[in-house]
Amino acid sequence: AQSVTQLDSHVSVSEGTPVLLRCNYSSSYSPSLFWYVQHPNKGLQLLLKYTSAATLVKGINGFEAEFKKSETSFHLTKPSAHMSDAAEYFCVVGGVGNQFYFGTGTSLTVIP
């Protein structure tokens, strides 16, 4: 069975400092993993995805994530936060039949 745990419901960082959003997954087979971002009253935008290629995945807007099988983690990072990064972030694992399993989301606040 597939499941996702986002370890922090809320993260606050100062503008210009690094961002770390944590995600652990459970999967009975080699997973597909995704990070999506959602700005208020908007749909979800794909940031990046891991599909069993390189373990370090680079996405849009300077975000990247590293797949660590031994730790069952897929944490999202960015070296320097920007005000426009403030949003809700969802870690997602792909399951059987193309179904997605969502984490509960992490709200990122960027302090000027």
Added chain:
Amino acid sequence: GAVVSQHPSWVICKSGTSVKIECRSLDFQATTMFWYRQFPKQSLMLMATSNEGSKATYEQGVEKDKFLINHASLTLSTLTVTSAHPEDSSFYICSAMGGKETQYFGPGTRLLVL
């Protein structure tokens, strides 16, 4: 590429009326589309999965007679909320999958039932 649109972006309707929401994949053919519902400050809840030309598969607890889904073509799926009531007010998001593994999401439709 991989753009998904939804229409309308938001709608207000009277209790008892029906509302149709369209989801279109603009630059790719979507073999599978998904409909989600999102409550404030919560994650997405999958309502149903639809494949082009076949009946939608509904998640447990979702009334298929209330939430009618039609996936008539490879670029269009519709969700009709029949006899809407205030408790149906929510943010509805669709997604479309063309090839393998990745879902591309629409911008969402805010429904308010008075």
